[in-house]
Amino acid sequence: xxKVLEVKNLNFTYDSQEGKQTIKNVSFxxxxxxxxxxxxxxxxxxSTLAKLLAYLLEPQSGEIYINGVLENxxxxxxxxxxxxxxxxxxxxxxxxxxxxxxxxxxxxxxxIPREKMIELVNxxxxxxxxxxxxxxxxxxxxxxxxxxxxxxxxxxxxxxVVIFDEATAMLDPEGxxxxxxxxxxxxKENPELTFISITHDIEEAYLSDRVIILNDGEIFLEGKPEDxxxxxxxxxxxxxxxxxxxxxxxxxxxxxxxxxxxxxxxxGLSEFLCGRLKQKI
Amino acid sequence: xxxxxxKNLTYIYDKKDPNHYDxxxxxxxxxxxxxxxxxxxxxxxxxSTLVQTFNSLILPSTGYTQVExxxxxxxxKLKKELLKNESKEVIEDNKxxxxxxxxxGMVFQFPEYQLFSETILKDVMFGPKNFGMRDEEAKEVxxxxxxxxxxxxxxxERSPFELxxxxxxxxxxxxxxxxxxxxxxxxxxxxxxxxxxxKEIMALVKKIHETGKTVIIVTHDMDLVLNFANxxxxxxxxxxxxxxxxxxxxNSDNLNKYSLEIPTIYKFINLLKNKGFAGxxxxxxxxxxxxxxxxxxxxx
Amino acid sequence: MSNVFGKFKPYNTIIHRLDPxxxxxxxxxxxxxxxLPYGNYANRFIVLGxxxxxxxxxxxxxxxxxxxxxxxxxxxxxxxxxxxxxxxFVQQGVDTSSLHPMIIxxxxxxxxxxxxxxxxxxxxxxxxxxxxxxxxxxTTAPMDITYALDWYLYPLKLIKFPTQIVTxxxxxxxxxxxxxxxxxxxxxxxxxxxxVDYNRGFISKKIKSITTLIIPLLVSCFxxxxxxxxAMDARGYDPYGKRTSYKILKFHVRDLVSLFVTLLIMSLFxxxxxxxxxxxGADNILKLLFGVEAF
Numbered sequence: 001x002x003k004v005l006e007v008k009n010l011n012f013t014y015d016s017q018e019g020k021q022t023i024k025n026v027s028f029x030x031x032x033x034x035x036x037x038x039x040x041x042x043x044x045x046x047s048t049l050a051k052l053l054a055y056l057l058e059p060q061s062g063e064i065y066i067n068g069v070l071e072n073x074x075x076x077x078x079x080x081x082x083x084x085x086x087x088x089x090x091x092x093x094x095x096x097x098x099x100x101x102x103x104x105x106x107x108x109x110x111x112i113p114r115e116k117m118i119e120l121v122n123x124x125x126x127x128x129x130x131x132x133x134x135x136x137x138x139x140x141x142x143x144x145x146x147x148x149x150x151x152x153x154x155x156x157x158x159x160x161v162v163i164f165d166e167a168t169a170m171l172d173p174e175g176x177x178x179x180x181x182x183x184x185x186x187x188k189e190n191p192e193l194t195f196i197s198i199t200h201d202i203e204e205a206y207l208s209d210r211v212i213i214l215n216d217g218e219i220f221l222e223g224k225p226e227d228x229x230x231x232x233x234x235x236x237x238x239x240x241x242x243x244x245x246x247x248x249x250x251x252x253x254x255x256x257x258x259x260x261x262x263x264x265x266x267x268g269l270s271e272f273l274c275g276r277l278k279q280k281i
Numbered sequence: 282x283x284x285x286x287x288k289n290l291t292y293i294y295d296k297k298d299p300n301h302y303d304x305x306x307x308x309x310x311x312x313x314x315x316x317x318x319x320x321x322x323x324x325x326x327x328x329s330t331l332v333q334t335f336n337s338l339i340l341p342s343t344g345y346t347q348v349e350x351x352x353x354x355x356x357x358k359l360k361k362e363l364l365k366n367e368s369k370e371v372i373e374d375n376k377x378x379x380x381x382x383x384x385x386g387m388v389f390q391f392p393e394y395q396l397f398s399e400t401i402l403k404d405v406m407f408g409p410k411n412f413g414m415r416d417e418e419a420k421e422v423x424x425x426x427x428x429x430x431x432x433x434x435x436x437x438e439r440s441p442f443e444l445x446x447x448x449x450x451x452x453x454x455x456x457x458x459x460x461x462x463x464x465x466x467x468x469x470x471x472x473x474x475x476x477x478x479x480k481e482i483m484a485l486v487k488k489i490h491e492t493g494k495t496v497i498i499v500t501h502d503m504d505l506v507l508n509f510a511n512x513x514x515x516x517x518x519x520x521x522x523x524x525x526x527x528x529x530x531x532n533s534d535n536l537n538k539y540s541l542e543i544p545t546i547y548k549f550i551n552l553l554k555n556k557g558f559a560g561x562x563x564x565x566x567x568x569x570x571x572x573x574x575x576x577x578x579x580x581x
Numbered sequence: 582m583s584n585v586f587g588k589f590k591p592y593n594t595i596i597h598r599l600d601p602x603x604x605x606x607x608x609x610x611x612x613x614x615x616x617l618p619y620g621n622y623a624n625r626f627i628v629l630g631x632x633x634x635x636x637x638x639x640x641x642x643x644x645x646x647x648x649x650x651x652x653x654x655x656x657x658x659x660x661x662x663x664x665x666x667x668x669x670f671v672q673q674g675v676d677t678s679s680l681h682p683m684i685i686x687x688x689x690x691x692x693x694x695x696x697x698x699x700x701x702x703x704x705x706x707x708x709x710x711x712x713x714x715x716x717x718x719x720t721t722a723p724m725d726i727t728y729a730l731d732w733y734l735y736p737l738k739l740i741k742f743p744t745q746i747v748t749x750x751x752x753x754x755x756x757x758x759x760x761x762x763x764x765x766x767x768x769x770x771x772x773x774x775x776x777v778d779y780n781r782g783f784i785s786k787k788i789k790s791i792t793t794l795i796i797p798l799l800v801s802c803f804x805x806x807x808x809x810x811x812a813m814d815a816r817g818y819d820p821y822g823k824r825t826s827y828k829i830l831k832f833h834v835r836d837l838v839s840l841f842v843t844l845l846i847m848s849l850f851x852x853x854x855x856x857x858x859x860x861x862g863a864d865n866i867l868k869l870l871f872g873v874e875a876f
Contacts, residue, residue, distance in 0.1 A: 042446065042475040056811050080817035092805050093812035097724040097756050104827035106816035111825045121827070139759045142324065153816065169473055172324045172501050173542035200475045203545070239477045244545045251572045257579060266545065270552040273575060338770050379776055387774035394764075395771040397796035407793075411776025442800060456775060 003065075004160050004194050005030040005053065005083075010062035012052055022048045023059070024217040030161070030210075035187060035195045037205040037225075040214035041239045046198045049214065050165045053196070055079045067160050081110075083161040084154035088169050090146035091138065099125065099141070100134040103153045110157070124152040127189070128182060144175025148182065155186070164197040180204065202229075206243035206264055213240070226261050245269050283311035284464065284495055285335060289344030292330055296342065304330045306519045307344070312512075314463075317490050318497045319506040319527070322516035323540045328499045329390075331516065332466050335497070336385040337378050348464070350374065351381045383412045386462030390469040392453035396441040401432065401452050404441050408460045419459075426459040427452070430485055447478035454485065464495040471502055483509060503544045507531060507566070515539055528566050546571065587718040596643035597720045600836040601729035607843045608717045611636070614850040615706045620857030622698045628853050629705050635846065636712050643720045650712060657711075661704050668703070669696035723755035728830055746820050753809070760805075761798070768797045 012023040022045045030036050040046045051057040053064060055071045064071040066082045084106075087093045096102030100121050107117045125131045128148040138146060147167055154162055164183075168176040186193060197204065205211045211228045213221040215238045221228045229235060229242050232250060236242070242250075245266055249259045263269050292305040305327045312318055320328045333339040334346040337353045345354035345363065350371045352363045364372050374380050389395070398404035405423035406416075414422070427437065430451040436444075441452055450470075458465065470486065471479040487509060490496045500506065506513055507527050515523040515530070517539045523530065530536070531547045543551070550562050550571070560578025565571050591597070596604075611632070619628045640647045651657060669692055680693040717726070727748050734744040769779060772793045779790050 041477050051811070054815055056814055077817070080815070085812075085815045087808060087812055087815075089805075089808055091760050092808035095753070095756070095809070095813060095816070097722070097752065101724065101827055105813075105818070108824045108827055109817040109819065109822065111823050114825060114827065114829065117825065117827050137759075138756070139763075157816070174323060174540065202476075241476055244549070247568065248549075248572070251568065252575060255572070255576045257576070266549045266552055270549060270556055270558070273579075274553065274556040274558050333770070336774055338773060379778070382774055382776055387771075389767065389771045389774070392771065394768060394797050394801055395775070395793075396800075397793050408775040460776070 002032040003029045004032040004034075004067055005196075006063075006065040007053070008063045008065075010049075010052060010059050010064065012048060012057065012059045014048075022217050023052065026062075026214075026217070026219055028212060028219065028222060030194055030196065032160070032194055033191050035183075035197070035209045036212060037208040037210075038196060038198045038212045038214060039200065039202065039205050039240065040220070044214045045217040046214050047165055050085060050163050050196070050198050053161075054083050054085045054163060056085070081157065082159055083163065084157060084159045085163045085165055086147065086150050086154060086167040088166040090143045090150065090170065093150050094138040094146055097137055098134065099130055099136050099149050102138075102149050103156055106153055106157045120156045124156040127155065127186070128152040142175065143171045144178040147171065147175065147179055151179075151182065151186075160192075161194045161196065164195065164199070166198055166200065169200065202241055202243050206246065213238070226264065282314060284314040284349060285312040285497075286310070286347045287331075287334070287341075287344065288347070290331075290334065290341045290346055291343045292327075292334070292339060293342040294330075303519050305334075305341075308516075308521045310514060310521060310524060312495065312497065314495055315493055316495055316497075316512055317510050318495075318512045318514060319510035320497065320499045320514045320516065321501070321503070321506060321539075321541060324501075326516040327519045328516050329468055332387070332468065332497060332499055335464070335466055336382050336387050338387070348381060348385060351384070353381070379412060383460050384462055385464045385466060386457040386460060388454055388457050388465070388467040388470060390472055391450075392457075393446065393449035395453055395456070396449060399440060400438050401427070401441050401444075402437040404452065405456045405459050408456050412460050422459045422461065423455070426455040429458065429488070430455045431481070447474055447481065450474070450478075450482065451485065454482075458489060462494070464497065465489060466497045466499075468499045469501070470498060471500070471505060479505075501542065503531075503542050507544050515541070528564075531566075532564065587715045589722050590644070590719050591722070592644050592720075594643050594720070595835065596639060596716065598835070599720075599839055600830055600832055601721050601725040602732050602830060603832075603836045603840055603843075604717055604721055605726070605729045605733065607839070608713050610843055610847050611713055612710055614847065615709050617850060617854040618858060619854055622695075622702065624853070624857050625702055626705075628850065629702070629709065632709060632850070633705070636709060636716070639716055640712065643716055645715065645719055647712070650708065650715060654711070657708070660707070661700070664703055665697075665700045668699040669693075723758075724752060724828070725830075727752040727755065728828060732830065743821065745824065749820070757805070761802070764801060765794060765798055768794055 006029040008027050010023055010026040011021065013021045026049065038046050038049065048057065052059050053066075055064070055076065058073075066079055069075050069078045069082070071079050094102055095105045103121045103124055104117055107120060112120070121134075122131070125134055128151055130145065130148050130152060133141065133145065141149070150167075151162075168179050171179065183195065183197075187195065197208065199205060206225045206229065208225060210223065211221070211225045212219060213228065213235075220238060221234070225243075229246050232242055232246075243264075245264060245268075248269065249263070252259065259269065259272055263272055287308050287310050290305055290308040291303060293301050294304040295301045308331065320331065322328045330339055334341055334353055335348060340353060340355035343354075343356055343359075345352055345356070345359060347353070347363075350367065352360055352375060354360050354363075360375075364375060367375075396404050398407060402420070402423055405427055406419040409419040409422050410416070424434075424437070428434075432448065432451060432455065436448075441449060444452065454467075454470075465486075467486065470482050474482065483505065486496060486498070498505070498510070510527050513523070513525055513527050513530050514521065515525070515535075522539060523535065531544060536543050536547075546565075546568065550565055554562055558578065560574055562574065565574060614632060615629070619625045637647050680695050682691045683694045683697065684692045686692075721729075730751065731744060731748040734742075734747065737744050769777075772790075773779070777790050777793055779787075779794075782790065
């Protein structure tokens with residue numbers, strides 16, 4: 001597997017918080033096309049880590065390689081061409097005055113010729129389903145639509161890695177579903193694209209390829225979701241919850257019904273339970 | 282006995298604009314004293330507008346909202362009519378909107394944005410002082426409500442801007458309950474918080490409700506509705522569509538119709554039903570009952 | 582909020598479609614025309630009247646209600662009264678011999694017709710300028726105004742002045758006006774719920790009320806700008822870097838025609854101005870044109 005992102009012994013402390021280290025000796029790597037979720041309670045350092053990965057902050061020590069390139073001031077152009085971030089607040093990342101000019105913003109920064117730009121704007125507006133809103137200003141859009149535009153603006157840059165920094169936290173349920181569906185769709189469309197999602201949504205984490213749990217700036221657990229969430233007590237001890245399906249599975253396991261490990265969705269679980277019942281009859 | 286009532290309440294948004302539309306249309310509801318009410322509906326259904334009429338931040342275009350003996354409407358003729366048979370004290374009381382706002386505490390979405398004072402204590406004292414309390418009195422109630430929301434005394438003289446997101450929100454809520462309102466309205470109180478923060482805020486709201494106050498929450502979070510509310514008001518496209526209990530709402534098939542999110546447990550039950558699960562799946566409202574029923578059906 | 586004065590309304594009239602650079606130029610040109618010296622009052626009113634007529638016609642074409650300016654800007658009337666007091670009651674210079682007395686008080690204090698005329702004159706200029714600005718802002722998307730500005734700043738680029746930074750700042754400010762207006766409404770509602778009354782109270786209390794709005798608004802502005810700068814940084818914005826532009830302005834035939842018309846109007850007014858200053862003794866334009874004796 002091709003490692004698209006590699007983090008080695010990362011350490012970071014904010015200037016304003018003397019003595020309190022936000023990121024402590026974090027190392028991990030992400031493969032191309034992987035969908036990794038990064039979870040942890042508020043203050044665990046996950047948003048800081050996101051900013052470090054995208055080189056919006058500079059670590060005090062440690063190294064990050066994006067697509068084989070070391071992240072430092074000299075390589076900043078290459079970094080920006082490889083990794084992008086969708087932030088939490090839909091309003092504060094809408095830079096252009098209209099949908100099309102916002103999607104074009106990153107392209108303008110890269111001095112892409114106008115004809116090519118128009119082509120890309122249209123292509124990615126289509127991809128996120130905003131082609132009918134090209135001339136709309138941000139006040140006329142819902143939160144979910146603004147996030148779609150932000151995603152289009154980032155994808156148009158042809159990146160390797162996209163970070164979602166709690167991108168759905170400020171949306172209503174409809175917006176959340178909208179963005180989740182869009183991510184699934186994009187992964188299907190472009191399997192090489194790597195997603196790192198920073199989230200509070202353990203259900204989302206449970207369905208991702210890999211989960212990294214951060215606690216007090218350190219990696220607490222890392223691995224496949226079915227393994228990471230296995231130790232219920234350990235998860236609960238750092239103030240996180242366990243996914244609904246796993247909760248159900250654990251409870252019925254106590255009564256003697258063992259559900260296979262790879263059943264992770266309510267769909268799968270209901271299928272299993274109904275199937276089991278039929279077998280019995 | 283009702284404490285808040287709306288009668289034929291209609292609110293026209295941007296009345297002067299040619300593109301005006303009804304944000305609320307002909308709403309009749311009654312909310313009882315001591316209730317824990319959740320108002321749900323998708324974005325744009327009018328739920329935030331509705332609660333803002335409760336303390337006169339928005340005036341109904343036609344019809345009225347009534348909070349105990351306070352009448353809220355922009356229709357002057359109607360107000361006169363309504364006040365005709367009331368006593369002198371009530372008429373006098375109706376002249377001062379501050380009397381209403383003291384009674385109905387309103388916590389907006391992201392209330393941390395209303396903090397402005399140099400110290401946390403001063404910020405919490407601000408409301409009570411506006412409603413006519415003397416300094417010492419205001420200080421007393423401020424300390425009491427800060428303790429109630431779980432802000433330690435060592436924080437009192439700090440700037441509110443040094444706090445974390447969840448703490449700021451608790452201070453903001455303390456600022457509202459310090460004026461000891463009878464009715465507490467919260468607009469999306471858990472928005473943007475992590476699971477722990479949500480639990481803390483809701484435990485706090487529950488505690489406030491237990492002191493006998495009426496609590497009204499506007500929310501998208503159906504788990505919150507399921508776990509806390511005793512009455513749900515459902516709005517859809519500016520209209521009142523249902524007043525019911527959470528259990529009835531979630532056990533009916535109407536949720537999809539109003540494009541509301543279904544709590545995961547009900548989604549799961551529906552899936553089981555659709556796949557022909559041979560067991561009794563009615564009236565299940567928590568995980569443990571669900572487990573029992575599953576085991577029952579599987580004979581374990 | 583939707584009725585903010587001069588807010589861009591996306592109709593599709595010829596005025597809307599004109600090149601923003603041209604509109605910008607015409608705005609400045611006509612504003613200057615308001616302020617050229619046209620000699621005596623009769624001349625001034627005739628010239629401003631013609632200008633007003635032109636402006637009203639443009640407003641009607643652009644679907645702006647010309648009367649709306651009076652209803653939406655109530656403070657205009659306050660201004661009018663203020664001007665009236667200044668010009669009518671304050672003596673007009675030392676030499677009053679050439680003035681026409683309106684009312685003479687028993688103690689010899691005199692109010693002159695000229696004071697009234699001056700008020701009207703200044704007021705008319707003011708309204709015309711407001712109308713002109715209104716036409717520009719309500720027919721041109723804020724972003725287009727920025728593009729036009731960027732174009733006019735081009736000469737500064739030659740002396741290595743970072744014009745693109747200036748225009749970026751302006752466009753971001755324009756972009757966030759609606760967001761911040763919305764935010765201030767929310768904060769005001771929250772503070773009203775805490776018993777703040779923004780309409781009543783004495784000055785000291787009012788100042789206190791305003792701080793309850795300003796401080797939270799500033800705090801949120803700062804946090805927004807931090808997030809905005811991160812978002813811009815993440816998308817590779819470099820203020821000094823070379824950028825291409827997604828939006829380009831095209832000069833159409835209609836723009837050329839409009840430019841010609843603007844220049845024509847300008848030259849007419851300049852002629853009127855020249856006539857009245859070259860022949861200071863001459864009566865007025867009315868007499869020149871129609872042989873009528875006025876005022």
